[in-house]
Amino acid sequence: MHEDFERCVRAVQAKDSRFDGWFYTAVLTTRIYCRPSCPVVPPKPENMSFYPSAAAAQQAGFRACKRCRPDASPGSPQWNERADVVARAMRLIADGVVDREGVPGLAAQLGYSVRQLQRQLLAELGAGPLALARAQRAQTSRLLIETTMLPMAEVAFASGFASVRAFNDTVREVFAVTPTELRARGKPTNTQGSLTLRLPFRAPLCPDNLFGHLVATGVPGVEEWRGGAYRRTLRLPHGHGIASLRPMPDHVECRLSLTDLRDLSTAIARCRWLLDLDADPVAVDELLRADPALTSLVDKDPGRRVPRTTDPDEFAVRAVLGQQVSTKAARTHAARLVRAHGEPVQDHGGGLTHLFPTPAALAQLDPETLAMPRSRRSTLITLVHALASGEIELGAGSDWQRARAQLAELPGFGPWTVETIAMRALGDPDAFIPTDLGIRYAATELGLPTGPAALTAHAAAWRPWRAYAVQYLWATGDHPINHLPGEDSPCSTP
Template sequence: MGRVIDDEVAFAAMESRDPRFDGWFYVAVTTTGIYCRPSCPAVMPKPENVRLFPSAAAAQVHGFRACKRCRPDAAPGSPEWNLRTDLVGRAMLLIAEGIVDREGVAGLAARLGYSRRQVHRQLVAEVGAGPQALARTQRAQTARMLLEAGALPVSDVAFAAGFTSIRQFNDTIRQVYATTPSGLRGTVRDAPAPGAITLRLAYRPPMDVAASLDYLGARAVPGIEEYRAGAYSRSLSLPHGAGVVTLRPGAAHVSCELRLEDLRDLAVAVRRCRRLLDLDADQQAIDAFLGADPRLGPLVALRPGLRVPGCADPAELAFRAVLGRRTRAARLRDQLAGLVAAHGTPLARPFGQVTHLFPDMTALAEAGAGAGAAGRTQLALARALASGTIGLDPGCDPHHVRKQLLDLPGMSRWAVSCIRMRALGDPDVLMPDRSVQRAVRLLDALPDRWRPWRSYATQHLARLNPARPVPPTDPASLTQARVTPAARV
């Protein structure tokens, strides 16, 4: 039934309690009526009592309830959707962005360019559930997160999670978790700031959370971002209003503190934070693959768990990429801060140095071109994004978008590569940057061997100090380099 992992591999993962497979498939037990993640610590069920499902929604459609011990719906999302650009992969990303809740199945199908029937049929064939069932599962997961955080009244949780009525909310929680909303209510683990919701974002280890936050903090633009004492904050432009998020390293999780104008935006905000930090990556598999290369392996051993930083707003990232080409980091921050002050939308409730939203593309298009050819490229990009001629939403076709970007006047290959890697989440981009190419030559490496993970290889190459050439088999001699042009935006 649809995309299911090989039985032999599945049972081996279950017997070893291997957490790498959490989110890849789900284990339902017919004698108990519950479904689990592969690493569940409960007693191993008999094979004849097991059914395997490709998604939590598929297990729920077949009447199984989530295990209260391993909480399978709290596992990091399947990394498969970060790799696939077909109809199902794009649909899963759009559903995670809340498109079905806001625009219905018709809106989802329109964005994908297929009929509702085609989208439903393909999703059922691949993941065992249609778009409505997948959206319902996401609403239930959001409700569980809020209930366990314990910071909101139950009625607020219902509407923040996307339910249209308290009755629908209660019925869904009972069907999915076999309990009431009050039964899921947790105690507040961390005292939240006034008006804030604090959540724990899971990821697959290893992950160098501090390195990811340092990367973002080094490029923080005054007005929309702030980096202080290891905590990264930024503004978010969301479907129903603005928000501010603060991200900090936690014990085997990322602490996510959200301040939202409208609680209906919670699920979308969480999803954007996950994409920003690349939390759904199967990092152990990526590191194992790249670490096996004799040239790159020592760098991976030195810095395991390096993720590819994403973005909170693809349009913003695209504009920053175009502006950042051949611009020094300090000057780039000053230019962006000026744009934010002149054209950004002030927040109703500023948080520290986070006072504005990044200007929307319509405002930048109306502001006109800057100086020279670079200004004309920025204006062309802003107009294309504002008009919808180019769309960078998670459900876009990345191959088509790449061609559209390259057709813009003056658009550089470097900027397009940056957009593909950080805005579209392409895992196989080797940045055409001097520092990266110099590192490839220094290591005498063959980058094609790193497919399909060259975006992750780029993170390691950008940290290689060219001033200290060393034998590639000596990881102790490899040091972190200066911030390079490849990492400016």
């Protein structure tokens, strides 16, 4: 979009927050870059230049605006809508792969050479993987500087910088102040590994199905609803953490307790992915509202998101446990696996007890101990072996269609299971499950075709947002997944 000069100018002049994260406005006279919704008086069009990423603006010599904090804007919805190599690379960079494995590790995960990857990112984003990762490190360092009393050396390494000098130079270059001056502007507290931050999103956001679904299907010990917040344990690259997520009118309050602060940016990215916070609800709802069958549903509760997961392998296992059984039974099966094979954790602020077991841990279990039909035992064991060996990859950089094809080859994997995983673990916004019982009930109520083939043909008009259409269709039923949880929810603790 940054190449459409007139459209960008109109967005800046209207201070349209919908385009925050889509592009960045650089002011040629002040050498500052902003988000489109920056509250200051817009510059003259001849003094504007537009960049597709914060990293590109930084490389061009612009520093971040102190008023609108463009580095903290929602991410571009493109990276969650698309499955091409650039989008997959952006999801992996957000997950911290460059900091952990370098650019060669990123390229290897995507199946490209470093040169090929560099060329594609430069062509679309105006910056290579190192610059994009550096921009993310700058954002993480600002957050730690302004909200904690950690020594600057610890902030540097927790943010992913290789040296204190690189940290100091980056902060001065991006924010035009020293780290010490940046801390003086903030409200630091001694968090000792725990901190609170705001997760922005594009309005509107309907929290009902988003938090309702997560809590109604939550696994005891791994997830809970406590004090108006959804809480869960996180398995992270350098340790583990606990996230507490509370819906607020203009943001999601996120409290993170981490055993290693190097996991901060990864934890934030996974929480945003879980809640689908980088979606463009206006674009989604505009298309779905055009179908008369969906108009009233969209108008009643606009801004529905797709509840996802912080751990794709975990969700795939839970999808198998949920085959042809009630939500309660699926939670019971999952809780047994957690107690037997999950890693214990300490939760001083609640009742969480375990990390969900890894595929490697589950690959060692005795199938005879599973209280489920023999065919489903076989399906589960085959899946966890495929995940543990790396034969099937469901992570942030996975190829959606390849993963679908691999899952479909496993015994016991029909279209419902494959598309459910595609929707909530892979994050494909166009995943669709016409055979789902709740979808069939909704189709009957709304006068839509009920046969899978006929409903799929009708749903072609909803592409590429069929996963969001599923959320609106599910909303026609009276099920806990459709309601913001109360303190008497299945996963609630006072």
